Amino acid sequence: MSFIGYIPYDDASDALKKLYDQYGGKTKTPANILRIAGSNPTAMKAHVDFYRAIMFQKSEISRHQREMIAVIVSAINACHY
Numbered sequence: 001m002s003f004i005g006y007i008p009y010d011d012a013s014d015a016l017k018k019l020y021d022q023y024g025g026k027t028k029t030p031a032n033i034l035r036i037a038g039s040n041p042t043a044m045k046a047h048v049d050f051y052r053a054i055m056f057q058k059s060e061i062s063r064h065q066r067e068m069i070a071v072i073v074s075a076i077n078a079c080h081y
Contacts, residue, residue: 007038015041023048 009020009028019041023030030044037044055066074080 004036004039006032006035012038013041016044019044 007016009017009024012020016038017028019034020028020030023034023044029035034044034047037047055063055070059066061069
């Protein structure tokens with residue numbers, strides 16, 4: 001659980017609602033790891049852009065290897081993400 005409060009969709013600014021719509025699927029509720037950036041929509045978008053660049057752009061290591069690295073780093077940090 002995050003120590004940073006989440007901004008509900010109904011209380012979100014227009015910019016944040018747009019990101020919730022874009023990243024939240026049918027429920028308009030993005031993953032909690034994104035929702036903690038709700039007070040700064042620019043940071044939320046940068047987080048997603050950074051993740052997509054790391055995980056999906058051309059690289060010398062495969063997508064599978066990148067996912068394995070993410071799992072190991074999360075385990076080391078005792079993070080369920």
